[in-house]
Amino acid sequence: MKRIGQILLLALAALPAPALAQSATATGTVGVGGQVAPVCILGTPNPAVINLGTLANTSGARVGRIVTFSEQNVTLPSSFCNFAGSQLTVQATALLSTDDTTPPAGFARAVNYTASASGWAASNATVTTTALADGTAATATGTGSVQPLPKLADLLVTLSDFTVTGDAILVAGNYSGTIVVTLGPAAIP
Amino acid sequence: MRKLLILAVPLALMASPAFAQSATGTVSIDGSVAGRCLFTTPSATISLGELALGGAGGTAGKLDTTKVDGQTRTLVGWCNSSAATMTVTTTELTNVASAATGFDNRVDYTATAVANAVNANDSSLTPASGTASAVGLFTGNIVVTLSASSTPNSALLVAGTYTGKVEVTLSPTV
Numbered sequence: 001m002k003r004i005g006q007i008l009l010l011a012l013a014a015l016p017a018p019a020l021a022q023s024a025t026a027t028g029t030v031g032v033g034g035q036v037a038p039v040c041i042l043g044t045p046n047p048a049v050i051n052l053g054t055l056a057n058t059s060g061a062r063v064g065r066i067v068t069f070s071e072q073n074v075t076l077p078s079s080f081c082n083f084a085g086s087q088l089t090v091q092a093t094a095l096l097s098t099d100d101t102t103p104p105a106g107f108a109r110a111v112n113y114t115a116s117a118s119g120w121a122a123s124n125a126t127v128t129t130t131a132l133a134d135g136t137a138a139t140a141t142g143t144g145s146v147q148p149l150p151k152l153a154d155l156l157v158t159l160s161d162f163t164v165t166g167d168a169i170l171v172a173g174n175y176s177g178t179i180v181v182t183l184g185p186a187a188i189p
Numbered sequence: 190m191r192k193l194l195i196l197a198v199p200l201a202l203m204a205s206p207a208f209a210q211s212a213t214g215t216v217s218i219d220g221s222v223a224g225r226c227l228f229t230t231p232s233a234t235i236s237l238g239e240l241a242l243g244g245a246g247g248t249a250g251k252l253d254t255t256k257v258d259g260q261t262r263t264l265v266g267w268c269n270s271s272a273a274t275m276t277v278t279t280t281e282l283t284n285v286a287s288a289a290t291g292f293d294n295r296v297d298y299t300a301t302a303v304a305n306a307v308n309a310n311d312s313s314l315t316p317a318s319g320t321a322s323a324v325g326l327f328t329g330n331i332v333v334t335l336s337a338s339s340t341p342n343s344a345l346l347v348a349g350t351y352t353g354k355v356e357v358t359l360s361p362t363v
Contacts, residue, residue, distance in 0.1 A: 025226060028266060
């Protein structure tokens with residue numbers, strides 16, 4: 001019986017063919033790779049310009065002083081960041097008279113307002129300008145909370161609460177201000 | 190009577206060739222060659238670069254299909270069996286970063302391998318491998334080409350690194 005067992009072992013050892021068949025298949029691999037850079041895109045502002053018209057009352061008890069304006073809205077459609085951890089910032093500059101002559105007491109050449117950009121993260125980017133009557137300290141910046149995911153959204157910028165320091169009489173002339181909206185990586189704490 | 194004996198001797202001498210007869214022995218030789226396929230150039234890399242469209246228009250941030258479609262690499266190998274087949278298996282390009290509404294983190298494509306003037310292909314849109322094609326006995330190039338790239342929602346691509354692969358399997362038998 002032991003001898004038969006030895007013969008069987010020899011016979012099995014003499015059959016190399018199955019081992020060859022198992023390694024006969026070959027696999028080649030082409031690795032494919034690429035990357036996408038982190039970017040933020042803001043949609044084109046609509047409208048791009050807000051014309052408030054006449055800023056001062058032309059009659060009545062508040063003649064010469066600022067008009068009460070309704071909220072002004074600007075949309076930035078299809079704005080996006082393709083990465084996690086982005087933040088919205090609004091930099092607003094008060095409306096200033098193009099005539100930069102320092103106004104006399106009781107007059108002002110600056111109109112302040114609040115700008116708030118919403119639609120991005122849990123808290124909006126909001127800022128209120130605090131320009132003095134002579135137009136100094138006209139620019140201020142506000143930042144919203146961090147958006148933790150890639151996001152695609154229509155942003156809304158709302159302008160409100162137009163005021164003049166000391167409710168002074170506005171100097172005649174043309175006024176202009178700017179709001180700069182920035183979408184980018186969250187600031188590193 | 191003496192003369193008869195003399196005649197008998199030559200007859201006996203003529204019979205001697207029957208005792209020197211030739212003999213043939215045969216050694217049979219045989220062997221076999223197992224069906225086999227082998228890649229002598231088994232790997233290559235396609236670096237696609239930036240996958241998203243630039244600019245600020247409506248397509249900004251979406252897949253730039255020109256970066257994927259038409260990309261080609263060549264492997265080299267052979268199969269020694271007329272019954273050999275070739276199969277392509279694609280793995281989609283993916284980004285480990287999470288997607289969100291409006292975004293995709295996956296790029297699909299079709300890969301076509303050509304060897305011995307025979308095509309085999311597979312799309313990463315479906316998980317299964319492509320159909321095996323009878324490539325037969327050959328030696329030479331296996332050209333792999335990418336095409337028909339897309340993203341699941343034609344949406345914006347999440348930033349980050351995307352990786353995938355194409356596997357070409359040569360098998361000596363069906």
